[in-house]
Amino acid sequence: DALTKDGYAHYMLKEIHEQPTAVANTIADRLYNDKISKYFIDQATAAILEQVENIHIIACGTSFHAGMVARYWLEAITQIPTQVEIASEYRYRKPVVPKNTLFLTISQSGETADSLAALRFAKTAGYLSTFAVCNVANSSLDRETDVCFLTHAGPEIGVASTKALTTQLAVLALLTLKLAEIKNVDEAIRSNLAKQLRTLPGIINQSLLLNDQIKVIAEQIVRRDNALFLGRGVHYPVALEGALKLKEISYIHAEGYPAGELKHGPLALVDEKMPVIAVCPNDELLEKLESNIEEVRARGGELYVFVDHKSQHGLKDRVNHLIEMEASGTFTSPIVFNVPLQLLSYHVAVLRGTDVDQPRNLAKSVTVE
Numbered sequence: 001d002a003l004t005k006d007g008y009a010h011y012m013l014k015e016i017h018e019q020p021t022a023v024a025n026t027i028a029d030r031l032y033n034d035k036i037s038k039y040f041i042d043q044a045t046a047a048i049l050e051q052v053e054n055i056h057i058i059a060c061g062t063s064f065h066a067g068m069v070a071r072y073w074l075e076a077i078t079q080i081p082t083q084v085e086i087a088s089e090y091r092y093r094k095p096v097v098p099k100n101t102l103f104l105t106i107s108q109s110g111e112t113a114d115s116l117a118a119l120r121f122a123k124t125a126g127y128l129s130t131f132a133v134c135n136v137a138n139s140s141l142d143r144e145t146d147v148c149f150l151t152h153a154g155p156e157i158g159v160a161s162t163k164a165l166t167t168q169l170a171v172l173a174l175l176t177l178k179l180a181e182i183k184n185v186d187e188a189i190r191s192n193l194a195k196q197l198r199t200l201p202g203i204i205n206q207s208l209l210l211n212d213q214i215k216v217i218a219e220q221i222v223r224r225d226n227a228l229f230l231g232r233g234v235h236y237p238v239a240l241e242g243a244l245k246l247k248e249i250s251y252i253h254a255e256g257y258p259a260g261e262l263k264h265g266p267l268a269l270v271d272e273k274m275p276v277i278a279v280c281p282n283d284e285l286l287e288k289l290e291s292n293i294e295e296v297r298a299r300g301g302e303l304y305v306f307v308d309h310k311s312q313h314g315l316k317d318r319v320n321h322l323i324e325m326e327a328s329g330t331f332t333s334p335i336v337f338n339v340p341l342q343l344l345s346y347h348v349a350v351l352r353g354t355d356v357d358q359p360r361n362l363a364k365s366v367t368v369e
């Protein structure tokens with residue numbers, strides 16, 4: 001056991017640290033000279049993508065959050081209308097499938113019962129084709145979907161998903177880039193996105209250096225019963241994922257919220273006992289998020305703000321903790337900002353003495369409904 005953990009105290013910590021390599025392996029030769037290579041997509045698959053007019057993404061848990069990020073990318077970069085839905089909801093309603101809609105399942109295990117049921121339904125529902133992003137070759141999902149993009153994260157043992165998420169996002173970014181090529185999106189925009197993907201392993205590596213700083217924050221959050229995670233835009237799903245990680249392994253009640261929605265409820269919960277963790281990169285929503293942070297500060301909330309180097313101005317003296325990292329970029333940022341949040345929930349869970357790799361009541365793969 002100690003051997004397979006490679007000297008780490010838990011699988012989860014090992015898997016968090018494997019992310020630079022896992023992401024590098026997942027991208028590898030799928031990019032060639034700032035373009036998507038034939039190793040990512042063959043001609044027959046590209047021909048399907050040329051017809052895509054809509055995308056329906058279906059997943060559960062952390063994989064659902066990957067889908068939410070992808071929706072922001074796909075619509076903003078390729079203008080292809082995209083919907084994302086929880087598999088257990090999707091499978092029991094009567095979804096309308098417009099012409100030339102692509103069905104896309106995301107799953108680490110490829111064995112999640114609701115995601116498979118959704119795929120089986122989709123096969124009868126008139127979709128253009130079924131695609132999947134999956135970490136396990138030969139899983140039910142890999143076998144049943146028309147096209148499968150494998151993430152090369154390696155086995156993920158910790159119940160709380162970490163490297164599966166970041167590698168799923170890497171594949172979804174590649175898919176977005178391929179669709180951007182098909183849609184003739186400006187070449188400069190595309191090559192910038194491709195460059196971001198290349199720098200990703202290095203930037204994830206740097207974010208791991210925040211470990212000691214995050215341990216200090218964990219010592220404060222461990223005393224609390226609740227936590228609120230805030231983000232906007234493509235970082236809203238990152239906030240949801242941060243909250244999910246914390247509740248899964250530390251059993252602290254946590255909610256992720258789009259920061260603009262604060263006034264519609266969660267602000268009532270904010271007092272000096274409420275840690276508020278904000279994902280605050282330097283993007284077009286920075287000013288909006290800063291004013292949300294101010295709303296929390298004015299009510300005495302304990303603020304922990306994750307920023308990239310360029311978004312820290314004005315915040316330094318107003319928040320309890322400012323954690324600076326390198327992340328900016330449409331593709332990079334919603335991937336890299338997950339890493340310190342994974343470390344945060346890990347350290348809180350360790351301090352609480354929970355079973356980090358096998359949290360109570362949860363399973364790695366939910367193969368029954």
Ligand code: G6P
Pocket residue numbers: 060061062063106107108109110111112115159160161362363364365366
């Ligand atoms: C379980 C796991 C989560 C995972 C979810 C979806 O709840 O504990 O970590 O995100 O299932 O699993 P999948 O294998 O379909 O990605």
